[in-house]
Amino acid sequence: MILCFDIGGTAIKPAEAHDEQRIVTGARIPTPTHDFGAFIAVLQRAIETASIRPDGLAFSVAGVVDAETGLATVANIPCLTGRRLEADLARALGLPVVLANDADCFALAEATIGAGRDHAVVFGLILGTGVGGGVVVRGQLINSGGFAGEIGHGPVAPRQFDDLDVTLPAFVCGCGLHGCLDALCSARGMERLHNHLHRTPDADSRAIVSAWVQGDADACRTVSVWLAALSGPLALVQNVLGAGIIVAGGGLASEPKLIAALDIAVRARCLQRFVRPLVVPAQCAGEPGLIGAAILGLRTLGQSTQ
Ligand SMILES: [Zn+2]
Numbered sequence: 001m002i003l004c005f006d007i008g009g010t011a012i013k014p015a016e017a018h019d020e021q022r023i024v025t026g027a028r029i030p031t032p033t034h035d036f037g038a039f040i041a042v043l044q045r046a047i048e049t050a051s052i053r054p055d056g057l058a059f060s061v062a063g064v065v066d067a068e069t070g071l072a073t074v075a076n077i078p079c080l081t082g083r084r085l086e087a088d089l090a091r092a093l094g095l096p097v098v099l100a101n102d103a104d105c106f107a108l109a110e111a112t113i114g115a116g117r118d119h120a121v122v123f124g125l126i127l128g129t130g131v132g133g134g135v136v137v138r139g140q141l142i143n144s145g146g147f148a149g150e151i152g153h154g155p156v157a158p159r160q161f162d163d164l165d166v167t168l169p170a171f172v173c174g175c176g177l178h179g180c181l182d183a184l185c186s187a188r189g190m191e192r193l194h195n196h197l198h199r200t201p202d203a204d205s206r207a208i209v210s211a212w213v214q215g216d217a218d219a220c221r222t223v224s225v226w227l228a229a230l231s232g233p234l235a236l237v238q239n240v241l242g243a244g245i246i247v248a249g250g251g252l253a254s255e256p257k258l259i260a261a262l263d264i265a266v267r268a269r270c271l272q273r274f275v276r277p278l279v280v281p282a283q284c285a286g287e288p289g290l291i292g293a294a295i296l297g298l299r300t301l302g303q304s305t306q
Pocket of ligand 1: 154173176177180
């Protein structure tokens, strides 16, 4: 059994992975964010109270690990930043550890048992609090540290939309750059865009999407710019990777009509002509981070029954 943890800024979600079909989730635990000793103590308790002694530990972490230095950056959990996290966890907990970024775990879950399962090259796209992604090629994550597939960061967001008569500033991003897709196309980005276009400081992304579905003119303008901004870079991702499918998860992806509109916009900009959907909603029910960590743990630590 591999004991899995989805480590988020507010909660740690545990699960026991007996095999890829039998992943049993446990109760959420508040995340100790500033005290590494307390963080380890919480995990140690979970190990001691597991149904059997785990063979190893698998972590999905809302952060990135530099593959060359092993150093982690986890914005919402300062006590993990700057550590050689995989090695530090293995040493402190006395068990083999495998660790991956949460968007990568999502991509691996979808590529293995979700919407990407019939495709050799899968791009997992997160459209939620942030914009992120992960790449899986023939069942293998490409650079599980979390940098591969990070479409959200880099100064590439279009600013000139002639068809819509819109010119945008390069919005500043949390990563320090200007003009990232994360700053324009995440849930907060859509709200920022709506406020810029319509002077609505209290805009909520769910309300914007729901108004768009109902044909509200302001929401339609916002979503048209959002689709135009996101679809070009996504089409380029497809061109570069030759991805057979782009699986979208995160809060904004919970509206199927938005993903269907994104699919049409992306396909219109790809070099390859797709006569079937390319951008599709995620299928993994429940906890894709935990499922991805479980798959990675079972495969890497040698306990898979597959
Ligand atoms: Zn950025």
